[in-house]
Amino acid sequence: MVGEAGGLARAAVVGTGLIGGSVLLRLRDAGLDVAGWDPQPAVRRRLRDRGVAVSDTVEQAVAGRDVVFVCGPLPTLPAMLARVAAATDDRCVLTDVGSTKAEVATAATAQGLGRRFVPGHPMAGADRAGLGAAGADLLDGAAWVLCPGPTGMDAFRRLTALLVDVFHARVVPMSAPEHDAAAALASHVPHVLAGALAGTVQRSALRDAVLALAAGSFADGTRVAGGPPERTANMLLANRDRVLxxxxxxxxxxxxxxxxxxxxxxxxxxxxxxxxxxxxxxxxARGFTAHRREFPAGADHAGELAYLRELGAAGGHLTGCRVTAGAVGYTAHLPATPPLG
Incomplete structure (x- = not known):
């Protein structure tokens, strides 16, 4: 079965909005045994109507699962992570899909979850929200940040294998602070600029005339301003210092x-x-060169962790991770041209 290379055949998704719903639908379509949960009864009914297994409580959804994707608004993630952790055993890999990583990573460490929680962020989205905007192909081929930690390398490897197998993800390994620094310019500031441009037009006495003339440059430049303001505000506040x-x-x-x-x-x-x-x-026109690296699967992970973080910081990504005969092998890609100074 697709995804079993990471040993994570039984999955759960907690929170089924745009990203969580897309994760759930893709896992279901890939043939994994997946259960979902959402705090809204109406959303749970819609999922059942689409043939998805849905539980009425978080605890029922995550019981006995190999991997749980914790989704939902950023401010809710630390508390939900604690709730999911309490309802799963130590073999269950936990991850999230939040657009900032430092806060949830710190919370997970404080909760003693460093061995099995891998902070994550798929770099994809839409200008709409909710299950109605979700799709099984939304995350296909996306850059998907994972933040490996010194005690959680086994969880990172298993999750990487799953994301590559099921989502064809380009897994970008980074530390949580590096992610938040890079995402500020790659994602968060563009939301501010799109909002500033669209908001200025909204205030203009010539608003309707401007919108009548608006072509591709305006539509492309303001696309993300169409998202829910609350979601964008949560993202900006969670990464406030770096965004500023x-x-x-x-x-x-x-x-x-x-x-x-x-x-x-x-x-x-x-x-x-x-x-x-x-x-x-x-x-x-960015090109990449591929290479393979191997590390002992059971030895000290300091060299492996350093390699992964350096790869992500250099603009690289992973498209393969397999553990065989006591070794872990990565298929990695680095930009073929030097990064801009």
């Missing part, structure tokens, strides 16, 4: 553009736009 740092950097870049405009300095303006174009071109 990066907003300052974005503000400095905008100041340079504005100064060039005020001065009528075409060379300076072109230079700033060329920097932006270079980043966009790298994103659209």
């Amino acid at each position: 740092v990066e907003l300052t950097a974005v503000g400095a870049f905008l100041d340079e553009v504005a100064a060039a405009l005020r001065a009528g300095d075409a060379d300076a303006l072109t230079g700033r736009l060329a920097e932006a174009r270079a980043a966009r071109a790298t994103l659209c």
Whole structure:
């Protein structure tokens, strides 16, 4: 069966909104034994109507499972993680899908869950929310951050194998602080900028005229502003310090553009736009080189952990993880061109 390479054939998903619902539907379609739970009875009924096994309590959903995906609003994750942990045994791998990682990672450590909790964040989404926006293919091929810890390498390996097998994920191993730093610019600040542009149009006396002229650049640039404001606010507050740092950097870049405009300095303006174009071109034409690495499965994991975190920090990802004959082998990919300075 697909996914059994990680030994995680029995799964549960707690919270079935956009991401949790998509995880649940994909696991179901892959043939895994999966149960779901959602705090809203109406959502549970809709899942049953779609042929998904749904429990009426969290404890029923997670009992006897090999892996549990803890989903839901960011502020609820630490308490829900504790509840799920109490209802599962030490062999059950726990993960989440939250868009920030440091807070839930700290909570898991405080709860003594370092050996079996692997913080996670699939880098995919939509401008809608809820089960109605979920789809089994939403996360297909997504970059999926996992944060391995020094005591949880076995859980990380098993979860990586499952995500690659079922979701065809590009698993990006990072520490929780590194994730939050990178996600600030990759995801969180773009939400702010999209909201700022759309919000400015909403306040404009020419709003309707602007919207009549809005083409692809406006639609693409404001797409994420269509998401639930509460969800975006939770994300920004959970990573507040880093988002503020990066907003300052974005503000400095905008100041340079504005100064060039005020001065009528075409060379300076072109230079700033060329920097932006270079980043966009790298994103659209990024190539990778593949390699394999092996580590002893049962020895000290310091070297393995350092390798994984360095891989993620360098922009790399994993597309394979298998433990055989006392060794763990990774199929990894690194950017073929050096990262932008």
